[in-house]
Amino acid sequence: MKISAKKIAVTALLCALSMMLGVVESLLPPVIPALPFVRIGLGNAVIGLAVIILGAPYAITISVIKSVAVPLIVGNPIMAIYSLAGGVSSAVLTAILIDIRKISLPVTGILSATLHNLMQLTVAALMTSTAEVFSLSVPLFLFGAIAGFGTGTVQYLLIKALPEKALRL
Amino acid sequence: MRFASHTEKNITHYKKAPFLGVWDFVLLLALIFAATVALKYYIEPETGSVCTVYVDGEKVIETDLLTDSVTAIPGTHAVLTIKDGAAAITENDCPNKICMKTGFVGRAGGTIVCAPNKIVVKISGGGYFVTGVHK
Amino acid sequence: MLYRRTTPRTRKRITAPVAAILSVIIAVTVAATCVACNTRDHVLTGTAFGSYYSIEYTGEDRDEQLKTLISELNDDFDVTGSGDIATINAASANTPVTVSDLTFKALSLAFGIAADSDSAFDPTVYPLTELWGFAPEDYTGTATSVPSDEQISLTLESVGTDLFVLNEADKTVTKLKDGAELDVGGIGKGFAADTVKEVLGDDATAIDFGATLYLTDEAKVYIQNPRSNDFVASATVSDLSVATSGDYQRYYFFDGVRYHHVIGRDGYPAGIFDGDPVVSATITSPSAAVSDALSTAAMVLGNTDTLKALLDKYDAAAVLITESGRYVVGDSPFVFE
Numbered sequence: 009m010k011i012s013a014k015k016i017a018v019t020a021l022l023c024a025l026s027m028m029l030g031v032v033e034s035l036l037p038p039v040i041p042a043l044p045f046v047r048i049g050l051g052n053a054v055i056g057l058a059v060i061i062l063g064a065p066y067a068i069t070i071s072v073i074k075s076v077a078v079p080l081i082v083g084n085p086i087m088a089i090y091s092l093a094g095g096v097s098s099a100v101l102t103a104i105l106i107d108i109r110k111i112s113l114p115v116t117g118i119l120s121a122t123l124h125n126l127m128q129l130t131v132a133a134l135m136t137s138t139a140e141v142f143s144l145s146v147p148l149f150l151f152g153a154i155a156g157f158g159t160g161t162v163q164y165l166l167i168k169a170l171p172e173k174a175l176r177l
Numbered sequence: 178m179r180f181a182s183h184t185e186k187n188i189t190h191y192k193k194a195p196f197l198g199v200w201d202f203v204l205l206l207a208l209i210f211a212a213t214v215a216l217k218y219y220i221e222p223e224t225g226s227v228c229t230v231y232v233d234g235e236k237v238i239e240t241d242l243l244t245d246s247v248t249a250i251p252g253t254h255a256v257l258t259i260k261d262g263a264a265a266i267t268e269n270d271c272p273n274k275i276c277m278k279t280g281f282v283g284r285a286g287g288t289i290v291c292a293p294n295k296i297v298v299k300i301s302g303g304g305y306f307v308t309g310v311h312k
Numbered sequence: 313m314l315y316r317r318t319t320p321r322t323r324k325r326i327t328a329p330v331a332a333i334l335s336v337i338i339a340v341t342v343a344a345t346c347v348a349c350n351t352r353d354h355v356l357t358g359t360a361f362g363s364y365y366s367i368e369y370t371g372e373d374r375d376e377q378l379k380t381l382i383s384e385l386n387d388d389f390d391v392t393g394s395g396d397i398a399t400i401n402a403a404s405a406n407t408p409v410t411v412s413d414l415t416f417k418a419l420s421l422a423f424g425i426a427a428d429s430d431s432a433f434d435p436t437v438y439p440l441t442e443l444w445g446f447a448p449e450d451y452t453g454t455a456t457s458v459p460s461d462e463q464i465s466l467t468l469e470s471v472g473t474d475l476f477v478l479n480e481a482d483k484t485v486t487k488l489k490d491g492a493e494l495d496v497g498g499i500g501k502g503f504a505a506d507t508v509k510e511v512l513g514d515d516a517t518a519i520d521f522g523a524t525l526y527l528t529d530e531a532k533v534y535i536q537n538p539r540s541n542d543f544v545a546s547a548t549v550s551d552l553s554v555a556t557s558g559d560y561q562r563y564y565f566f567d568g569v570r571y572h573h574v575i576g577r578d579g580y581p582a583g584i585f586d587g588d589p590v591v592s593a594t595i596t597s598p599s600a601a602v603s604d605a606l607s608t609a610a611m612v613l614g615n616t617d618t619l620k621a622l623l624d625k626y627d628a629a630a631v632l633i634t635e636s637g638r639y640v641v642g643d644s645p646f647v648f649e
Contacts (some may be wrong), residue, residue: 057248059187060184060187060188060191061184061187061188062184063183063184064183066296106187106191107183107187107191108198108257109186109187109191109194110198110202111198111204112194112195112197112198112201113191113194113197114196114197114201115201115204115205118205118208119204119267146216149212150212153208161196164191164194164196167188167191167192168192172188172192175188175192176185177184190587218428229357231357231358231359231364233359234357234358234359234379236357273451273452273453274452275451275452278453283541283543284542288363288364288523290359290362290363290364290522292359292362292363292448295359297359297363299357299366302472303529305531305532305533306518306520306525306527306530306531306532306533306534306537306554307522307523307532307533307534307535307536307543308523308524308525308533308534308536308554308555308556308594309523309535309536309538309556309557309558309561309592309594310522310523310536312634
């Protein structure tokens with residue numbers, strides 16, 4: 009595997025970008041009051057981009073760092089469990105879907121967001137030892153799908169717009 | 178690691194890829210189908226002992242009998258109490274207080290009715306019907 | 313993994329028909345889901361006739377239509393207020409009162425069953441109902457006294473189907489004696505269930521007016537134990553109505569004696585002088601109104617040949633529960649637990 013200093017530098021940049029987006033998102037009021045950990049997931053747009061230009065291992069690393077750092081920065085450490093479960097699993101799925109190159113980026117975004125939310129709900133259910141949380145799943149998944157489509161579209165536009173020379177690292 | 182060799186191909190592919198391709202439509206259709214099916218299940222109430230309270234025909238409370246609680250019935254001065262898997266009206270401002278005399282009702286099909294205040298407390302669940310409930 | 317390159321021209325040739333086919337599939341799917349959404353199960357619930365109702369049906373949404381119909385029936389059958397029955401009760405003798413078509417239909421049916429049951433079911437006993445303290449505004453579940461024999465004899469003179477004239481042509485009801493009053497409480501819920509069933513036709517699934525049921529789709533029904541919080545019998549029925557009358561639905565104790573709201577032909581609560589009276593009667597028949605009315609008649613008639621003949625006439629069956637025994641009269645689907 010080609011581990012270049014350039015790639016590590018870009019990884020760090022994207023990581024910082026993703027964390028910043030995550031922190032900004034946390035400051036916004038929750039979309040669904042009952043589920044405070046549901047966010048727009050702007051940070052995930054970075055993950056998809058990272059998979060394409062850096063490769064899956066780098067992208068997943070960014071995801072792990074982001075999932076742990078943002079909750080700590082924001083001051084809500086419990087959120088880290090939700091973030092890790094949801095973020096890492098969706099990052100892995102993003103990597104797989106992008107690598108098979110059969111599905112477009114917006115749709116990959118939808119699927120990854122859905123998995124992210126599903127994992128978060130599962131963690132919530134395990135933490136509260138009830139299945140009650142799943143009753144809120146419909147608006148959650150709907151919102152997640154739309155948000156995923158949005159972040160996927162952002163990735164699509166970025167890839168199209170940025171010159172190839174800049175993308176090849 | 179084998180993923181690394183993909184970045185070149187990924188960049189080339191996604192540079193040229195259309196916004197939505199063939200497989201995307203297939204996936205989206207499958208998603209919509211799954212969502213509609215899930216929605217049907219979501220909207221249908223689950224079976225199980227449910228206590229529903231109607232005031233003037235409108236459903237105002239729907240709760241299960243598993244958790245003890247004391248709730249004011251909205252739009253009335255009545256109070257619904259759930260204890261040990263049964264429900265009762267424990268406070269009301271109706272003249273005859275027959276609803277309160279009915280006591281606790283826990284079986285499916287059981288009802289408590291306060292005609293003056295148009296309150297109906299109904300225990301449902303189990304998908305069966307009961308005839309001859311205490312009026 | 314292979315990455316196959318396609319030229320722009322090849323892509324155009326493939327994408328156009330593929331897009332067309334996919335659009336058709338999408339359109340069909342969306343249309344199908346819309347249809348499925350509209351023809352799903354509906355459950356309409358509310359309060360009427362002093363109790364709740366619950367109507368399950370399929371097909372298009374007819375909630376508003378049903379609510380209006382039930383509201384009309386509720387207001388017209390109410391002994392309080394200003395509907396048809398209340399107007400009749402407040403009217404003086406020989407004053408024709410025009411009623412709605414549905415009210416007239418219900419009254420005709422009620423008077424017909426009264427005639428067939430020799431007044432075991434009698435929609436004109438309201439003066440006695442009031443005397444015994446079971447009028448909706450008076451009933452408290454307790455009593456400080458019970459009517460005397462003299463009061464009962466006097467009130468009996470205002471009771472009887474012969475005190476009313478029903479005019480089919482004008483849809484009018486005329487009482488022949490001041491003080492005569494009607495009460496369709498013993499048939500109202502069943503009549504409402506039948507009327508809703510007529511409106512819905514095959515779309516009806518289950519209709520429940522305060523535990524008077526009409527079940528179209530197969531369903532399990534339990535008979536409430538009149539003395540404790542469990543069930544005494546069950547049945548799986550379809551296309552059948554079920555109604556129950558009992559001495560535990562509206563009653564009070566006075567001097568250790570239970571007085572209930574089903575008044576017999578002698579002016580006293582049915583069966584209180586019997587050794588082993590019927591305390592709960594469940595009727596099954598093709599008509600909910602008939603089941604409702606006959607459940608009252610069964611409490612008055614008890615387990616007799618007269619009851620059997622009456623049930624046969626209306627294609628009905630009964631489950632009678634007394635303090636000491638349980639009986640099935642006719643071809644009832646119920647089986648004791």
